[in-house]
Amino acid sequence: MRNQILVLETLQRVDMELSQLEKNLREYPEKIADYENEIETSRLKLENSKKTREEILKSKSRTELEIAQNEELIKQAEQKLFEIKTHKEYEALQKQIADTKRKNSELEEKLLEEMERLEETESRLSKEEEELASKESEYSDKIAGFKDKIEELKIQYQPKKEEKEKIASGLSPEILPVYERVKKRNGFVLALARNEVCTGCNMNIPPQLFNEVLTLSRLIQCPNCQKFLYCEEEPKSEAKTG
Numbered sequence: 001m002r003n004q005i006l007v008l009e010t011l012q013r014v015d016m017e018l019s020q021l022e023k024n025l026r027e028y029p030e031k032i033a034d035y036e037n038e039i040e041t042s043r044l045k046l047e048n049s050k051k052t053r054e055e056i057l058k059s060k061s062r063t064e065l066e067i068a069q070n071e072e073l074i075k076q077a078e079q080k081l082f083e084i085k086t087h088k089e090y091e092a093l094q095k096q097i098a099d100t101k102r103k104n105s106e107l108e109e110k111l112l113e114e115m116e117r118l119e120e121t122e123s124r125l126s127k128e129e130e131e132l133a134s135k136e137s138e139y140s141d142k143i144a145g146f147k148d149k150i151e152e153l154k155i156q157y158q159p160k161k162e163e164k165e166k167i168a169s170g171l172s173p174e175i176l177p178v179y180e181r182v183k184k185r186n187g188f189v190l191a192l193a194r195n196e197v198c199t200g201c202n203m204n205i206p207p208q209l210f211n212e213v214l215t216l217s218r219l220i221q222c223p224n225c226q227k228f229l230y231c232e233e234e235p236k237s238e239a240k241t242g
């Protein structure tokens with residue numbers, strides 16, 4: 001049965017390597033997707049800022065145009081003042097000039113705000129451009145690295161699977177499903193038995209059973225954690241018989 005223990009040990013080692021391969025094959029694409037998402041988020045942020053800048057620029061030129069048109073109106077009205085005959089008309093025109101000037105001072109305030117917003121947006125935009133560029137260069141290396149690793153893992157996967165099957169074929173057929181069950185439950189399938197204690201779960205092993213572990217007359221599972229028990233020393237002829 002020592003041979004079966006050795007098979008179990010090898011199987012466990014190869015199986016762990018296989019699990020690690022499977023884990024990486026699952027996780028690396030997720031990591032790539034995370035990096036790609038981060039780049040995309042930065043890109044969208046930048047797009048938004050660019051859109052905002054466009055809107056501010058458009059609104060700013062509309063304001064500037066309105067101010068210029070109003071200034072022209074004021075100029076024309078002020079010239080007309082000299083040609084007016086009646087007091088009533090004069091007053092009406094003066095009121096119109098005052099109204100237009102008031103409107104223009106409001107527009108000038110609006111223009112100042114727009115210029116401030118434009119400045120803020122442009123400084124944010126240049127930061128976002130730097131951020132995107134640095135993410136793109138940093139992450140594209142990482143993404144390429146993960147893609148290479150995935151290709152390597154894919155190459156290793158099938159042979160490793162075949163290796164596991166080959167090793168498993170060295171086990172008694174009824175042991176394999178037990179092995180899979182124990183592995184699923186515990187991760188590790190082997191536990192060292194020492195001084196009538198299972199080191200896998202630290203529970204006592206009944207003396208009769210421990211004796212069987214020592215003599216390796218058959219594969220013994222820990223009654224508590226179900227792991228296959230083995231001992232370090234070679235079976236001794238003077239081992240107690242219980």
Ligand SMILES: [Zn+2]
Nearest residue numbers: 198201222225
């Ligand atoms: Zn145990």
